[in-house]
Amino acid sequence: MKMLLFSNSGKPLYHWCKQIIADFFKDKSVYFISAASAFDESQYFASASQVLKPLGVKLNHLLFDKISADDLDKIDAFLVGGGNTYRLLLEVKKYKLAEKIRSRVWGGALYVGLSAGANITGSDILTTNDWNILGSTDFEGLKLVPFNINPHYGAPQDRILTSAESRDDRIKEYHQFHNNPVVALEEETYLEANDKHFRVGNSSKGIVKVFLRNKEPEIYKAGELISIK
Numbered sequence: 001m002k003m004l005l006f007s008n009s010g011k012p013l014y015h016w017c018k019q020i021i022a023d024f025f026k027d028k029s030v031y032f033i034s035a036a037s038a039f040d041e042s043q044y045f046a047s048a049s050q051v052l053k054p055l056g057v058k059l060n061h062l063l064f065d066k067i068s069a070d071d072l073d074k075i076d077a078f079l080v081g082g083g084n085t086y087r088l089l090l091e092v093k094k095y096k097l098a099e100k101i102r103s104r105v106w107g108g109a110l111y112v113g114l115s116a117g118a119n120i121t122g123s124d125i126l127t128t129n130d131w132n133i134l135g136s137t138d139f140e141g142l143k144l145v146p147f148n149i150n151p152h153y154g155a156p157q158d159r160i161l162t163s164a165e166s167r168d169d170r171i172k173e174y175h176q177f178h179n180n181p182v183v184a185l186e187e188e189t190y191l192e193a194n195d196k197h198f199r200v201g202n203s204s205k206g207i208v209k210v211f212l213r214n215k216e217p218e219i220y221k222a223g224e225l226i227s228i229k
Contacts, residue, residue, distance in 0.1 A: 001105055001106055001108075001111075001144065001193060001194070001195050002024075002108075002110055002111070002193065002194055003105065003110070003111040003112065003113065003121065003144065003145075003191075003192075003193040004020065004021070004024055004111075004112045004113070004190055004191070004192060004193070004201070005112075005113050005117075005118035005121060005145075005149065005185075005190055005191040005193065006112070006113065006114040006115065006117075006118060006151075006185075006189075006190040007115065007118070007151040007152055007153070007185035007186060007187050007188065007189045007190060007206070008082065008114065008115050008151060008152060008187050008188070009081070009082055009114045009115065010188065012051075013047050013048065013051050014048070014051045014052065016188050016205075017114075017188075017190065018051055018052060018055055019055065020190070020201065020203065021052065021055075021057065021079070021112055022052065022055035022056060022057050024110065024112060025057055025077050025079075025110060025112070027056070028076055028077035028110060029058055029060060029076070029077065030057055030058065030059050030060065030077040030078070030079050031059075031060045031061075031062040031075050031077065031078055031079070032045055032048055032049075032059045032060065032061055032062060032079045032080075032081065033062050033078060033079070033080045033081065033088075033117070034048075034061065034062075034063075034081055034083075035064060035083075035087065035088050035091035035092070036080070036081055036082055036083030036084055036085065036087055036088035036115075036116035036117065037081065037083040037084075037087075038083060038084050038087055038133065041061075041063075042061075044081060044083075045059065045061045048079070048081065059079065062075075062078075064091055064092070064094070064095040064097060065095070069096065069097060069100045072097065072100045072101065072104055073100075073104070075104060075109060076108075076109050076110065077109060077110040077111075077112075078101070078104075078105070078109060078110070078111045078112065079112045079114075079117075080111070080112065080113045080114065080116075080117030080118075080120070081114055081116070081117055082114045082115030082116045082117060083115070083116050084116060084130045084131075084133060085115075085116040085119040085120060085125050085128040085130045086125065086128070086130055086131075086132045086133065086134055086136045087116075087133070087134055088116045088117070088119075088120055089120050089125055089136065089138070089139075089141070090134055090136050090138070092120065092142075093138055098142055101142060102142050102143070102144060105142075105144055106144075111144070115151045115152070116128070116130065118149050118151055118185075118191075119141070119149050119151065120141050120142050121141060121142050121143075121144040121145050121149065122141040122142075122143070122144075122145055122147055122148040122149045122180070123140075123141055123143055123145075123146065123147065123148055123180040124139045124140055124141050124148060124178075124180065125139050125141050125148075126139050126148070126174060126178070127148040127149065127150045127170075127171065127174055127182050128150070129150070129151070129152055144193075145183075145193060145198070146181070146228060147180060147181040147182060147183050147210075147228055148174075148180045148181070148182045148183070149182075149183055149184075149185065150167065150171065150182055150183070150184040150185070151184075151185050152185075152187060153167055153184035153185055153186050153187075153206075153209060154167060154186070167184065168211075168217070171184070171211045172211075175211065175213040175214070178213075179213050181210060181211065181212050181213075181228050182210075182211040183198075183208060183209075183210050183211075183226065183228075184208065184209040184210075184211065184217075185206070185208055186205075186206025186207050186208070186209075187205075187206055188204065188205040188206055189201065189204040189205065189206035189207065189208060190204060191208065191226070197225060198225065198226045198228075199223065199224065199225050199226070200220050200221060200222050200223060200224050200226065201222065202222055202223045203222065204221075204222040205222075207219050207220065207221055208220045208221075208226060210226055210227070210228065212228075212229070
């Protein structure tokens with residue numbers, strides 16, 4: 001299993017991670033999943049194609065209503081864009097593609113997930129920052145990784161300046177009811193997954209923070225293997 005899980009795609013699109021993505025896919029024919037977008041999926045695909053094409057990445061638009069589960073057997077590389085995690089997972093489950101995508105990735109298909117695309121690879125999606133705009137009731141992720149992901153992580157703010165809950169507070173609340181480890185990714189940060197090994201991307205600017213239930217979180221920097229025990 002080989003995956004890249006990014007905190008964000010940035011603005012302009014992929015400005016900080018496009019070369020990393022291109023190097024990862026090399027000469028593969030890549031299928032782009034745009035289902036996390038709540039807006040114009042065709043425009044989202046066109047924008048991604050325009051950015052990645054000069055780097056040699058050929059994108060194909062994977063629309064769930066136009067592909068069968070059997071067709072997925074021919075796909076060797078997925079690029080799963082960001083947007084709303086609940087919408088993305090709902091679409092995956094609606095077309096009964098979760099098991100097929102999981103088996104393809106476990107079977108060697110490359111997977112790159114950005115924000116929402118990273119969120120769905122975890123045990124569940126309850127640690128996303130997104131709103132449940134569609135009233136989803138199924139939160140089980142693809143379980144490609146043995147933890148939850150929280151992208152766009154920001155360190156706790158000074159309580160003198162704000163009375164709002166910090167991200168750390170919300171993760172602690174999650175752990176009152178769930179045992180899943182939570183891996184928080186700062187912006188412009190990503191994980192490299194190679195089978196059961198997970199490393200903070202060497203070119204990451206931020207840190208990765210691992211939260212385990214009833215334990216103090218641990219911080220990992222670029223190039224370090226993260227430990228989930």
